[in-house]
Amino acid sequence: MQNDYPAIKHLVKEFILNHKNQNDSFSEVAKQLFSFQYQNNQAYRKFCRKRRISPNNVHTFTDIPPVPINAFKEATLACSTAEDAEAIFMTSGTTNPEKKGKNIHQDLEVYDLSMETYFKDCMLPDLDRIKLIILFPSKAEMPNSSLAHYLDLAKKQFGTTESEYVVSKDGFDMERLKQLLFVAEKTNEPVFVLGATFSFIQFLDECSEKGIQFQLPTGSRIMETGGAKGKSRSVDTVELKNKLANLFSIPSYACGNMYGMTELSSQIYNQDFKQYFLKQEQQPSFMKSPHWVKTLIVDPETMLEKPEGEKGIIVHYDLANINSVLAIMTEDVGVKEGEGFHLLGRAEGAEAKGCSLAVEQFLSSNREDLT
Known part of the structure; x- marks a missing residue:
């Protein structure tokens, strides 16, 4: 059939x-x-x-x-x-x-539509494009990773030409990330930092050890995507959100969280930024499906x-x-x-x-x- x-x-x-x-x-x-x-x-x-x-x-x-x-x-x-x-x-x-789970896609037309539609709705309701700083290897390096494909789509559809990756299979270039964030402070250009949770935890530890904090421009935001299991120490989600908001000097509503998995073709997000943008009453952070x-x-x-x-x-x-x-x-x-x-x-x-x-x-x- x-x-x-x-x-x-x-x-x-x-x-x-x-x-x-x-x-x-x-x-x-x-x-x-x-x-x-x-x-x-x-x-x-x-x-x-x-x-x-x-x-x-x-x-x-x-x-x-x-x-x-x-x-x-x-x-x-x-x-x-x-x-x-x-x-x-x-x-x-x-x-x-x-044993690895496999999700076989005859084509990616609906997957891509799903991603682009709800990502825009929840994480970029106010902008068409923003400079993305991606904390995960590229699709070319990880062709069988749904997250790599997802972030590649985000870069292509919503990133400016200055968007770039700071994590590769060779490692996490934290110095490059710091440089990009300091440039954002000087130019007052909003940035969107997004990627795997374990990379954010690593960066938090690095900046805490060296006493570094950033003052990102208004309109900047972050989004962590889970995936810390087996990669780094465990951090409570609320604690992580507060620490990241403090590190980047952004409001807590600008700290996004994506819940997704290889076996699905859609992603689910917290609603904090969308509620703020629509001037809705701020409720305790929760996830909502499309x-x-x-x-x-x-x-x-x-x-x-x-x-x-x-x-x-x-x-x-x-x-x-x-x-x-x-x-x-x-x-x-x-x-x-x-x-x-x-x-x-x-x-x-x-x-x-x-x-x-x-x-x-x-x-x-x-x-x-x-x-």
């Missing part, structure tokens, strides 16, 4: 671009996408059949069974072959270098949605994830609040056991393909 791919891609693109009646139509688009993935994604189809779920008995998007995120390390979850892919994004393999992603907080054993204020496992329904699976159960713990959620960290205890059970259920449904 791969000949249906252009039609389903067009449907999702229209949904991303059209902001009207989204709540009414999300399930309709999700059901059509699920039908496409059920027919074309063999490993996912076996998982669904084990649960006695098919397009015939899915009535709303919550009926679509989410795949545990570690399943991407155990099976090929794709509607097309790797040979036909424009891109294959792979996880870092921090936990187990022998309208083409539904994020639920669930009990990992029952898969029932948790009431607001109760912690559970985060499940994303991402319409932009066309070529793999739209429903993914993460190993992250969150709490729903209003239209968004708070990210609390990795699953432990009962939540972790529930996630492990979900992986085992996936493996049992695909056992003959994995032996």
Whole structure:
């Protein structure tokens, strides 16, 4: 049924671009996408059949069974072959270098549209372009990194010609970063510093040790993207935000956070800068998904949605994830609040056991393909 791919891609693109009646139509688009993935994604189809779920008995998007995120390390979850892919994004393999999750993209048209639309909405609502200083290696150096592709897009679509990378596979050029920040102070040109969390932590330690602080121009901002696991010491997110705001002498609302993962095709952001720009009442910092992603907080054993204020496992329904699976159960713990959620960290205890059970259920449904 791969000949249906252009039609389903067009449907999702229209949904991303059209902001009207989204709540009414999300399930309709999700059901059509699920039908496409059920027919074309063999490993996912076996998982669904084990649960006695098919397009015939899915009535709303919550009926679509989410795949545990570690399943991407155990099976090929794709509607097309790797040979036909424009891109294959792979996880870092921090936990187990022998097993890396793979998200196979037949093309990147919807992925790029998703990134550009919500990045602009949340992080650059006031500007078309700004000088970007990127704390991560380039796409050329890391072609299988979804984050490298994401930051390359940001540079191309929203960066000025003076934008540049200060991290490469050879290391982090902190002296160059300091130089660029001092130039911004002198020229009064706003800058946008963005990249992996562990690089920001390294830079914080360097500047703290040497007693360095910057006075960045009005309109400057930063955005850290997670990814500190196994790379540096752990820092509480609120503490990190406060320290970065102090280091760069920028208001806390100008400190952005992006939540994303290789296995998804969309990103989620805190809403601080957008609230400030729209002159909305500043609320406690929370993450909010774009309208083409539904994020639920669930009990990992029952898969029932948790009431607001109760912690559970985060499940994303991402319409932009066309070529793999739209429903993914993460190993992250969150709490729903209003239209968004708070990210609390990795699953432990009962939540972790529930996630492990979900992986085992996936493996049992695909056992003959994995032996």
